[in-house]
Amino acid sequence: MMQCSLLLLLELFSYLNPNDSEKISDPVASYKLIRRVSAEWSDIVDYTQKSLYETFQTVLKYAQIPQEEDLNGAASGLIRLQEIYKLYPHNITKETALTADEAYHVGLVAYTEEKFQLAFLWFLYSLEKLTEYSTTTRLKLLNYLHSSAYDFGSLPVAIYFCRQHLNLDPDNEDVKVLLNLYKILYSQRTSNPDIFTLNTGSSKYETLCRGEVVKRTSKRQRALTCRYSTGGGNPRLMYAPVKEEVEWDDPQIIRYLDIISDREIEILKNISRPLLSRSETIGGVSKDRTSQGVFLGEDYPVVARVSQRIADVTGLSVDSAESLFVQNYGIGGRYEPHYDGCDDENGRIATFLIYMSDVAIGGATVFPEVGVALKPIKGSAVFWYNLHKNGQVDLYTLHAGCPVFRGNKWVANKWIHEYGQEFRKPCSLSYWE
Numbered sequence: 001m002m003q004c005s006l007l008l009l010l011e012l013f014s015y016l017n018p019n020d021s022e023k024i025s026d027p028v029a030s031y032k033l034i035r036r037v038s039a040e041w042s043d044i045v046d047y048t049q050k051s052l053y054e055t056f057q058t059v060l061k062y063a064q065i066p067q068e069e070d071l072n073g074a075a076s077g078l079i080r081l082q083e084i085y086k087l088y089p090h091n092i093t094k095e096t097a098l099t100a101d102e103a104y105h106v107g108l109v110a111y112t113e114e115k116f117q118l119a120f121l122w123f124l125y126s127l128e129k130l131t132e133y134s135t136t137t138r139l140k141l142l143n144y145l146h147s148s149a150y151d152f153g154s155l156p157v158a159i160y161f162c163r164q165h166l167n168l169d170p171d172n173e174d175v176k177v178l179l180n181l182y183k184i185l186y187s188q189r190t191s192n193p194d195i196f197t198l199n200t201g202s203s204k205y206e207t208l209c210r211g212e213v214v215k216r217t218s219k220r221q222r223a224l225t226c227r228y229s230t231g232g233g234n235p236r237l238m239y240a241p242v243k244e245e246v247e248w249d250d251p252q253i254i255r256y257l258d259i260i261s262d263r264e265i266e267i268l269k270n271i272s273r274p275l276l277s278r279s280e281t282i283g284g285v286s287k288d289r290t291s292q293g294v295f296l297g298e299d300y301p302v303v304a305r306v307s308q309r310i311a312d313v314t315g316l317s318v319d320s321a322e323s324l325f326v327q328n329y330g331i332g333g334r335y336e337p338h339y340d341g342c343d344d345e346n347g348r349i350a351t352f353l354i355y356m357s358d359v360a361i362g363g364a365t366v367f368p369e370v371g372v373a374l375k376p377i378k379g380s381a382v383f384w385y386n387l388h389k390n391g392q393v394d395l396y397t398l399h400a401g402c403p404v405f406r407g408n409k410w411v412a413n414k415w416i417h418e419y420g421q422e423f424r425k426p427c428s429l430s431y432w433e
């Protein structure tokens with residue numbers, strides 16, 4: 001037991017270490033680990049000698065061993081991601097399968113949250129995975145399968161699983177009563193929603209996050225151009241023009257490709273990792289988890305170089321800009337819809353957002369007011385003006401970061417302010433109306 005506990009602690013520490021937590025890039029794997037750690041932790045507490053137990057207590061305090069609510073939080077985060085990205089249990093368990101007991105727990109959390117369809121699908125998955133070693137039973141699962149089908153409104157399916165339940169447990173009077181109830185309700189019911197087909201989350205934001213851009217928008221987006229730019233004849237760019245694409249015209253959103261090298265990205269990540277607060281990384285797929293961020297000053301040569309490049313390609317002064325803000329989003333990490341600009345005296349006129357990683361699923365930057373979704377592309381950056389020429393916030397620039405489903409999202413933000421642009425803005429008049 002002792003050796004096993006130490007191994008577990010080592011694993012736990014590597015999980016809590018922000019450098020390594022990047023390796024857990026799959027919400028299902030993260031859920032499994034949290035579940036194992038929280039279950040085994042109670043074993044450790046039960047079996048350990050008193051002196052060691054006190055040491056562990058310290059560790060517990062320091063490391064915040066995941067507790068039951070963290071486990072429920074992880075399941076809840078998983079369910080939320082599933083809803084947004086319309087994913088079935090079989091979609092997300094390809095790399096990492098869940099056991100019948102794990103799937104049963106996820107189903108229970110979904111059921112408690114009254115997400116009956118997802119609960120049903122997880123109970124069904126659990127039934128497929130059931131073995132003689134499972135703690136959960138066929139009876140329990142059949143019971144939840146007909147209840148969740150009933151709660152979802154799919155009566156034929158409720159009747160089907162209710163009959164299965166009765167086959168296994170023929171004398172159960174309660175289930176007989178339920179079966180009769182389902183039959184009566186079915187005879188009165190006209191609608192019969194399909195419980196096997198996911199059809200959730202139709203808000204503009206979620207649709208965009210899934211990449212289901214409306215046809216009109218995608219046609220318009222395709223019509224936009226791609227060109228090489230020298231930042232209006234900037235000497236530093238004359239011999240190495242940057243490739244730029246117009247992602248959208250109103251507000252104008254420009255993507256610069258290969259604006260930062262892999263090596264520069266690696267250095268920026270290396271600088272940031274130890275500075276990022278780890279407090280929020282615990283608990284894995286937490287419900288409200290967003291991101292961790294750190295401002296980097298220009299005393300790092302790489303930061304100064306990136307700042308200069310931003311000034312060169314945008315033609316704006318970065319003298320009054322904020323320091324480069326590096327952010328890391330883990331699984332579930334997102335940024336709710338917001339404006340960067342504020343119309344105070346020295347507002348953030350523009351945003352330069354550098355993508356320092358690709359993201360396997362999720363993590364797009366979306367503009368719900370105009371229907372644009374920008375995919376993270378490692379080494380590229382997107383740029384837009386937040387303020388109109390008169391200094392007021394451009395309401396079309398409302399944007400959000402979609403939750404990361406699989407992978408790890410790294411970005412660096414440079415917010416450019418009004419002061420210092422007095423002599424530069426005339427050059428960029430076309431961008432800034």
Ligand SMILES: *[C@@H]1O[C@H](CO)[C@@H](O)[C@H](O)[C@H]1NC(C)=O
Nearest residue numbers: 085086087088090091092361
């Ligand atoms: C999930 O599975 C469904 C049905 O099998 C499939 O149509 C869909 O493309 C899958 N989605 C992803 C993201 O793999």
Ligand SMILES: *[C@@H]1O[C@H](CO)[C@@H](O)[C@H](O)[C@H]1NC(C)=O
Nearest residue numbers: 263264266267268269270271
């Ligand atoms: C970043 O850190 C890793 C691990 O410490 C190291 O191997 C790598 O060489 C560093 N990269 C750069 C570009 O400094």
